[in-house]
Amino acid sequence: MFCGCPADYQAAEPNTRTCPVCLGLPGALPVINRRAVEYTVLTGLALNCRIPEFTKFDRKNYPYPDLMKGYQISQYDLPLALDGFLEIDGDTQLGLGRRRIGVERVHLEEDVAKSYDDRGEGYSLVDVNRSGVPLMEVVSKPDMRSAEEARQYLTLLHSIVQYLGVSTGNMQDGNFRCDANVSIRPVGSQILGTRTEVKNMNSFRAVYQALEYEVVRQREVIEDGGAVVQETRGWIEEREVTVSQRSKEYAHDYRYFPEPDLPPLRIGPERVAELAAELPEFAPQRSARFQADLALSGYDADLLAGSRSMANYFETTLTLRDADAAEVANWMLGDLARLLNQDHREIDASPVTPQRLADLLALVADGTLSTSLAKTVLEEMYATGGEPADIVREQGLGQISDTGAIEAAVAEAIAANPKAVADYISGKDTAARFLMGQVMRLTKGQAQPELALRLVQEGLELQKTRGSLEP
Amino acid sequence: MQIKDLLCTNGIATTCASRMLAEYIPVYDATAVARLREHGAVLLGKGNMDEFGMGSSTENSAFFPTRNPWDTGRVPGGSSGGSAAAVSAGAAPFALGTDTGGSIRQPASFCGVTGLKPTYGRVSRYGLVAYASSLDQVGPIARDAADCALILQSIAGHDSRDATSLPDAVPDYSAALTGDISGLRLGVPSEYFAEGMDAGVRAAVTAAIDQLAALGAEIREVSLPTTQYALACYYIIAPSECSANLARYDGVKYGYSHQGDGDMWEAMERTRQHGFGPEVKRRIMLGAFALSSGYYDAYYHKAQQVRTLIRQDFAHVFEEVDALAAPVSPVVAFPIGERTDDPVRMYLVDVYTLPVNMAGLPAMSVPCGFSNGLPVGLQLIGPHLSEDRLLNIAHTYQQATEWHRERPGI
Numbered sequence: 001m002f003c004g005c006p007a008d009y010q011a012a013e014p015n016t017r018t019c020p021v022c023l024g025l026p027g028a029l030p031v032i033n034r035r036a037v038e039y040t041v042l043t044g045l046a047l048n049c050r051i052p053e054f055t056k057f058d059r060k061n062y063p064y065p066d067l068m069k070g071y072q073i074s075q076y077d078l079p080l081a082l083d084g085f086l087e088i089d090g091d092t093q094l095g096l097g098r099r100r101i102g103v104e105r106v107h108l109e110e111d112v113a114k115s116y117d118d119r120g121e122g123y124s125l126v127d128v129n130r131s132g133v134p135l136m137e138v139v140s141k142p143d144m145r146s147a148e149e150a151r152q153y154l155t156l157l158h159s160i161v162q163y164l165g166v167s168t169g170n171m172q173d174g175n176f177r178c179d180a181n182v183s184i185r186p187v188g189s190q191i192l193g194t195r196t197e198v199k200n201m202n203s204f205r206a207v208y209q210a211l212e213y214e215v216v217r218q219r220e221v222i223e224d225g226g227a228v229v230q231e232t233r234g235w236i237e238e239r240e241v242t243v244s245q246r247s248k249e250y251a252h253d254y255r256y257f258p259e260p261d262l263p264p265l266r267i268g269p270e271r272v273a274e275l276a277a278e279l280p281e282f283a284p285q286r287s288a289r290f291q292a293d294l295a296l297s298g299y300d301a302d303l304l305a306g307s308r309s310m311a312n313y314f315e316t317t318l319t320l321r322d323a324d325a326a327e328v329a330n331w332m333l334g335d336l337a338r339l340l341n342q343d344h345r346e347i348d349a350s351p352v353t354p355q356r357l358a359d360l361l362a363l364v365a366d367g368t369l370s371t372s373l374a375k376t377v378l379e380e381m382y383a384t385g386g387e388p389a390d391i392v393r394e395q396g397l398g399q400i401s402d403t404g405a406i407e408a409a410v411a412e413a414i415a416a417n418p419k420a421v422a423d424y425i426s427g428k429d430t431a432a433r434f435l436m437g438q439v440m441r442l443t444k445g446q447a448q449p450e451l452a453l454r455l456v457q458e459g460l461e462l463q464k465t466r467g468s469l470e471p
Numbered sequence: 472m473q474i475k476d477l478l479c480t481n482g483i484a485t486t487c488a489s490r491m492l493a494e495y496i497p498v499y500d501a502t503a504v505a506r507l508r509e510h511g512a513v514l515l516g517k518g519n520m521d522e523f524g525m526g527s528s529t530e531n532s533a534f535f536p537t538r539n540p541w542d543t544g545r546v547p548g549g550s551s552g553g554s555a556a557a558v559s560a561g562a563a564p565f566a567l568g569t570d571t572g573g574s575i576r577q578p579a580s581f582c583g584v585t586g587l588k589p590t591y592g593r594v595s596r597y598g599l600v601a602y603a604s605s606l607d608q609v610g611p612i613a614r615d616a617a618d619c620a621l622i623l624q625s626i627a628g629h630d631s632r633d634a635t636s637l638p639d640a641v642p643d644y645s646a647a648l649t650g651d652i653s654g655l656r657l658g659v660p661s662e663y664f665a666e667g668m669d670a671g672v673r674a675a676v677t678a679a680i681d682q683l684a685a686l687g688a689e690i691r692e693v694s695l696p697t698t699q700y701a702l703a704c705y706y707i708i709a710p711s712e713c714s715a716n717l718a719r720y721d722g723v724k725y726g727y728s729h730q731g732d733g734d735m736w737e738a739m740e741r742t743r744q745h746g747f748g749p750e751v752k753r754r755i756m757l758g759a760f761a762l763s764s765g766y767y768d769a770y771y772h773k774a775q776q777v778r779t780l781i782r783q784d785f786a787h788v789f790e791e792v793d794a795l796a797a798p799v800s801p802v803v804a805f806p807i808g809e810r811t812d813d814p815v816r817m818y819l820v821d822v823y824t825l826p827v828n829m830a831g832l833p834a835m836s837v838p839c840g841f842s843n844g845l846p847v848g849l850q851l852i853g854p855h856l857s858e859d860r861l862l863n864i865a866h867t868y869q870q871a872t873e874w875h876r877e878r879p880g881i
């Protein structure tokens with residue numbers, strides 16, 4: 001945030017992404033990362049926030065070995081964005097519909113180093129790589145009424161920051177973190193109850209479970225005649241409980257004051273307008289457009305619009321091929337998704353590019369490939385990164401539509417399966433399908449299916465008439 | 472060159488005259504140091520000082536006090552005492568000092584050498600171990616204004632590593648030394664000639680102002696009514712910022728580390744208890760208190776507002792005059808140990824230099840005579856980025872006088 005060190009702390013060897021500034025060495029000074037400020041303003045705009053003209057950084061003072069300078073450069077009273085909102089669908093089980101969840105503020109600060117405590121050897125280790133990495137904090141207003149609404153809020157926020165390219169949104173890597181504050185109150189009361197803060201949730205599911213657990217726990221405390229203690233509690237994934245962390249911290253007076261090493265920033269209306277023009281169409285709007293203009297189902301549209309790269313891939317393929325949107329959607333959400341998921345790959349890393357997918361669909365449309373053959377070709381394309389036309393040619397997979405070639409297979413299938421023939425003659429039409437399957441097998445799947453079925457039926461009819469002609 | 476031990480020198484110990492950093496070796500050069508090296512300057516040694524820049528006599532050094540070359544029973548001033556003494560004694564042709572509340576000007580005046588505190592932001596603070604971030608500046612101490620001009624030329628200018636460094640172009644300081652100050656409007660602020668000043672100081676400074684008039688300056692009486700608030704203002708803002716700037720010294724990463732029994736927090740407390748000297752601890756406590764919940768508005772916030780008034784006071788005066796002439800300090804070098812029992816009495820030697828730091832303005836100390844055999848300094852204060860003007864006034868004065876050529880008898 002304030003130096004030039006790379007932010008790839010997860011992958012790097014400990015203490016290799018450091019410099020005098022993020023180490024907090026004597027004499028080192030911070031310098032603001034412009035792009036981080038821009039990302040934060042963009043996020044604020046995406047969350048319908050007000051971007052004040054003046055903003056500044058402040059020092060948040062407290063001692064800890066993972067805080068190199070003994071203070072964290074953060075924002076106190078003049079953050080980058082204020083008073084925004086997100087619209088969620090609402091928890092229908094509670095009778096709550098679509099409404100706004102307020103966003104109190106979005107601000108920027110630096111991350112602290114990573115501590116490795118309680119190793120049982122009587123010491124802790126500090127990896128300074130993470131120190132100084134930019135952290136953007138989005139603080140919501142206490143408008144959510146259930147864990148389900150929290151889940152909706154988080155999912156939408158996650159989608160927005162991914163869409164903006166501001167964060168990968170990966171919770172496991174620590175790129176998207178959540179601390180939740182939760183309280184309960186009697187139905188009808190206007191006063192919020194005492195809240196606890198819950199930390200250490202590493203997935204959306206954990207957030208949901210932790211909040212559900214905490215609500216139950218608080219309810220039990222109150223029903224037993226006690227009072228909820230305002231404290232920080234940690235979510236323990238293995239035991240699915242929250243545990244008080246009270247003893248680990250004592251109340252800090254952070255003694256905030258404006259950071260004297262960094263001049264205040266002026267972000268004028270012109271600059272805000274420039275940044276606003278950079279905002280993309282977000283997932284909900286894109287999904288709505290897919291449904292309205294392309295007649296996709298809500299389910300499919302939401303999936304395709306779910307990530308910016310998915311949505312871009314989809315729309316690119318459509319333009320390349322003027323294809324049927326539903327067809328492209330089926331391929332992307334079916335076979336392609338399956339292949340990507342097996343490898344835990346994002347669509348950006350797909351060896352099957354939009355162009356290649358479009359070309360494959362063109363081969364199906366012009367009859368060169370059957371749908372099932374096309375699936376095989378897709379797998380090959382994914383494995384090798386090859387062009388569909390090349391694969392078809394190399395493997396001789398072109399659909400056989402030459403009647404004569406298929407007739408030979410039909411004859412062979414009929415000769416080899418007298419029982420099926422007999423079944424057909426006695427009225428079981430499904431036997432034709434069985435024989436068609438045999439023909440497909442004999443032609444290594446390359447016979448054009450409709451043609452194969454027709455020729456099988458013709459051949460069977462011939463058998464029928466022959467049979468009735470036998471003396 | 473000699474470099475005050477508050478500036479980082481790559482591979483060479485930088486102690487800040489503190490036990491906390493007694494064995495600390497930086498891995499980079501401060502920008503000002505690097506620029507001087509690029510210009511071919513040779514490092515002779517690091518200068519003794521008051522610990523972390525906190526002090527007015529160099530008696531707060533954790534190692535030893537430096538003695539004034541003019542009278543070795545007296546202080547050289549502070550906090551850049553070692554630097555001023557080195558230049559005064561001829562041990563180095565020039566030095567880099569730092570000035571947060573007067574720490575270049577005051578020792579320069581006590582030691583009879585020329586010193587300059589640039590406009591805040593004129594010289595990069597990257598590599599300057601922070602004391603009070605909004606006040607600290609690096610500047611030259613040398614035998615005359617012409618030398619100061621050369622040194623300032625090398626170190627001034629924007630540094631992308633210091634977000635508070637000014638983008639303004641650096642003028643040719645040496646070319647500004649025309650030796651002509653005719654028509655210069657020189658203000659004499661009445662508040663800087665208050666009761667209680669050393670008579671010899673008053674006499675020497677008044678004579679210097681007369682000399683400047685003879686050289687063509689037009690002398691005007693002016694008033695800076697906020698002068699009386701600068702001391703209190705400084706001793707809230709500087710300790711507040713320093714309490715945060717010195718929080719990093721905990722014995723975990725580098726520097727002095729007092730191990731022993733107990734847990735990590737106890738080790739940290741002991742490290743700071745033994746690693747810092749009494750004046751440093753005093754200021755950290757003052758600062759932490761001034762920033763604490765419930766007191767921030769009454770102290771720190773209020774002090775910053777008063778600071779704005781001080782700045783406006785100077786800006787107003789500089790609509791009438793081009794520069795100000797005043798004493799650097801109400802006293803000359805005092806005996807070692809004379810003020811160490813009374814911190815406030817020690818703070819009072821800086822009453823005339825502190826306001827300048829509050830306003831972020833440039834100022835110089837120019838030798839202008841003696842009082843009881845001890846050097847007296849004339850302070851020249853200018854508006855924002857007027858170093859060239861100040862250097863020319865000092866240079867012109869030094870063409871017509873010999874005070875700066877006097878050498879101690881050692």
